[in-house]
Amino acid sequence: MENNNILLKMTNISKTFPGVKALSNVDFTVNRGEVMGLLGENGAGKSTLIKIITGYYRRDSGSGEYLFDGKPVNPTNTLAAQKLGISTIFQELNLSPLMSIAENIYLGNQPLKNGIINWKKMNEDAKKAMLDLGIDVDVSKPINSVSTAIQQMTAIARAISTDAKLIIMDEATSSLDNNEVNTLFDVIRKLKAKGISVIFVTHKLDEVYRICDRGTILKDGKFVVCKPMSELPKLDLISYMLGRDAREIVNKKKVYNKEIQENETYYEARNIRKTNCRLNGINIHIKKGEVVGLAGLLGSGRTELAKVIFGDDQKYIGYTFLNGIAVKFRSPHDAVKNKLAFCSEDRKAEGIFPYMSVEDNITMPQVGKLSKFGLISRRKQKKITERYISKLSIKTPSSKTQIRDLSGGNQQKVIFSRWLAMEPDMIILDEPTRGIDVGAKGEIENIISSIAKQGISILYISSENDELVRNCDRVVVLYEGKNVKELVGEEISSESIMAAIAAGKS
Amino acid sequence: MNNKLTMKSMLGFLQGNTAILAVLAMMALGTVTYGSTFLNYGKNIYNVIRMASLIGIMGIGVNLCFFIGGRDLSVGAVAALTSVVTAYLSNYNVIFGIIGGLGVGLVFGFINGYVISRFKVQPFIATLGTQLAARGFALLINNEYSIPLLEGTEFIKKIGNESILNGLVSIPTAVFIILIALFSFILKYTHFGRSIYAVGGNEEAAEMMCVRVKAIKLAVFTISGLLAAISGIILTGRLNAGQPTACEGWEMTIMAAVVIGGTSVRGGSGKIWGIFFGVVFVQFISNLINLNGRISAYWQDILTGIILLLALFTQAYQTWRKEKVAERRELEKQLANS
Numbered sequence: 001m002e003n004n005n006i007l008l009k010m011t012n013i014s015k016t017f018p019g020v021k022a023l024s025n026v027d028f029t030v031n032r033g034e035v036m037g038l039l040g041e042n043g044a045g046k047s048t049l050i051k052i053i054t055g056y057y058r059r060d061s062g063s064g065e066y067l068f069d070g071k072p073v074n075p076t077n078t079l080a081a082q083k084l085g086i087s088t089i090f091q092e093l094n095l096s097p098l099m100s101i102a103e104n105i106y107l108g109n110q111p112l113k114n115g116i117i118n119w120k121k122m123n124e125d126a127k128k129a130m131l132d133l134g135i136d137v138d139v140s141k142p143i144n145s146v147s148t149a150i151q152q153m154t155a156i157a158r159a160i161s162t163d164a165k166l167i168i169m170d171e172a173t174s175s176l177d178n179n180e181v182n183t184l185f186d187v188i189r190k191l192k193a194k195g196i197s198v199i200f201v202t203h204k205l206d207e208v209y210r211i212c213d214r215g216t217i218l219k220d221g222k223f224v225v226c227k228p229m230s231e232l233p234k235l236d237l238i239s240y241m242l243g244r245d246a247r248e249i250v251n252k253k254k255v256y257n258k259e260i261q262e263n264e265t266y267y268e269a270r271n272i273r274k275t276n277c278r279l280n281g282i283n284i285h286i287k288k289g290e291v292v293g294l295a296g297l298l299g300s301g302r303t304e305l306a307k308v309i310f311g312d313d314q315k316y317i318g319y320t321f322l323n324g325i326a327v328k329f330r331s332p333h334d335a336v337k338n339k340l341a342f343c344s345e346d347r348k349a350e351g352i353f354p355y356m357s358v359e360d361n362i363t364m365p366q367v368g369k370l371s372k373f374g375l376i377s378r379r380k381q382k383k384i385t386e387r388y389i390s391k392l393s394i395k396t397p398s399s400k401t402q403i404r405d406l407s408g409g410n411q412q413k414v415i416f417s418r419w420l421a422m423e424p425d426m427i428i429l430d431e432p433t434r435g436i437d438v439g440a441k442g443e444i445e446n447i448i449s450s451i452a453k454q455g456i457s458i459l460y461i462s463s464e465n466d467e468l469v470r471n472c473d474r475v476v477v478l479y480e481g482k483n484v485k486e487l488v489g490e491e492i493s494s495e496s497i498m499a500a501i502a503a504g505k506s
Numbered sequence: 507m508n509n510k511l512t513m514k515s516m517l518g519f520l521q522g523n524t525a526i527l528a529v530l531a532m533m534a535l536g537t538v539t540y541g542s543t544f545l546n547y548g549k550n551i552y553n554v555i556r557m558a559s560l561i562g563i564m565g566i567g568v569n570l571c572f573f574i575g576g577r578d579l580s581v582g583a584v585a586a587l588t589s590v591v592t593a594y595l596s597n598y599n600v601i602f603g604i605i606g607g608l609g610v611g612l613v614f615g616f617i618n619g620y621v622i623s624r625f626k627v628q629p630f631i632a633t634l635g636t637q638l639a640a641r642g643f644a645l646l647i648n649n650e651y652s653i654p655l656l657e658g659t660e661f662i663k664k665i666g667n668e669s670i671l672n673g674l675v676s677i678p679t680a681v682f683i684i685l686i687a688l689f690s691f692i693l694k695y696t697h698f699g700r701s702i703y704a705v706g707g708n709e710e711a712a713e714m715m716c717v718r719v720k721a722i723k724l725a726v727f728t729i730s731g732l733l734a735a736i737s738g739i740i741l742t743g744r745l746n747a748g749q750p751t752a753c754e755g756w757e758m759t760i761m762a763a764v765v766i767g768g769t770s771v772r773g774g775s776g777k778i779w780g781i782f783f784g785v786v787f788v789q790f791i792s793n794l795i796n797l798n799g800r801i802s803a804y805w806q807d808i809l810t811g812i813i814l815l816l817a818l819f820t821q822a823y824q825t826w827r828k829e830k831v832a833e834r835r836e837l838e839k840q841l842a843n844s
Binding site for chain 2: 082107117158315
């Protein structure tokens, strides 16, 4: 039965990119005047779905149906979507930074007088539109000189001015503080009262419960469930998102070695805060030879913390200690000199030199040490490479093969080798098994446990909870930039980690 | 009190307008060193400004390219090709000459714009290509020789050499000023003009805000080609000939003038009239060197370079300071919250 109350109805939507199926047979509906939460972890397909709704991508031909306002539509670009009444407010606010608030609201629709732009009317209209949203601000100010919250409101005012029926907010609250979030939510309630629907994409679960009427959960490009928020307890929500039932059995657990807790503390960070509220006072310490897992949802501050530790981000407040001595790394280089290593989650962008050989990739940071009179000793280079190829059993035709010809798992081993060759005291691993098949995963995990046995401390970041269970001596659970729970040894399990995330702030 | 305020705001204004300051400094230097020889309007300053206008007309186009975050290296070569084509055709009929000249600018500008917007080629590289091609054609047409203007081309000669308002303003300068006024208006009061800034400020955002980014880019580069052609036609009149080797290296001088004129190298902001002071300044440097007669002409490049670096430094410093201030504000807010 067709329901007149439905504004957006998408059925059986699929989207294939070369080599990846980003969405398969997803259903999604939004009612009029409803706030719909769209939830899922990284790679769940949220942004792909949104980009199909807004016409940025086209769904696979022949797949499914896209009804807006009761009519089948097929917007081919953002302009077409906007004409239908679909506006998007992106996480990276898409505003023109040097233009005024008023211009950002009306760009492309400026009020005209005799064919030329009527600046006076534009500024008056803009002032009124902002006041409607409860914001009193000088609209002639350039947008890059006002706070993120006001920029956000400007984007919303723009959406309203184009007669939007549906406003999509993609991580709209990620850079707002609490008061600003409250203002935004007031505005969303006003939109609801006007009959405007909102799709609210976020990773902050508390906010979902505060503002959303219903939630749709995606996982790995598939539709999981769509329920009213009142029928969706937090623990259920999280297990839907992570795609693992809390009852599922974890195959293997790391044998807990109590003695490790007696070791000296190698690294410690106290009360780390960042101005954008991504980190809100994190305390963490890592002992020698210990594998500490960092658990938490996307945006809980895992990667941000790793960057702070590695000196890649200096804009934070707080104290860091190495072997009990206060240090502050000014750059990643500084961290490396102090025997830290970092395997980035984005291997392709930040890890490998794709067109260089395995040998060069392993010895890259050490060419200085391996050189004599400015000339690289190929012999020493080769010796190191061969040692690691056999030690980590890297499957490569030769040490001269270009790294891009290797499988993901072997590329990751090459990167491990690079860092191990520098003889670090601590390694930060950010999603070390991402994009690696199951067999290679096991090997990588074995390598990790053997390097920890050598006394190297490891900070293990992963969104796969059972991976943390298999590898870590201790797991620190982060939630919205704070460490909310610490699980040691036997306490670590998929369920306990999930429970800790669900418990959130408590 | 009131006096102080105006003084302060004036200083602030000058700080933001390096080019006006630089021009004033040059004039002061010229007056002190050469006195009335320098200050003689009819014999000296008039000529300096006329030459500056010739460069400045194509500078407007280059400046528009800067606004959208692009560069145009082809203007000098396009102007040279225009001058050759105009001279060649004008010897048959002046109207053909002008239409042909403008056609050259239109075609090359369009090619630039099309390649850059459609195939997402770096403007620097794309316009380098058209620069080489245009220069090649210019040299090819008459075997590297210039083409003199014959009888019956008085109109073009007049454009290059005569003046209006009793010899107060040369025709090139008048054209230049009219074009500046026209583009100032377009940039402030039309959708097209505002869209130019939007594209330069954040291309992706502009796209999301339904600005037709590709069309804007195409239009801006085509306009730049057309303006180069106008410069080329005036130049033909000025030289009484189509000169295939004309304007060599001008694209660099022009880019320096644009930046000295206060346009951000990042795009998205700036005022078009800055180019006026930019080009006048560059011409004053060469004027002062010429008046002296003993200083090497290469000092012009050296001084232009130094001023360019200074202008860039000022820009970078201002951006850096803005970021610092914003950062501190955020930090204070965070501390207040916690």
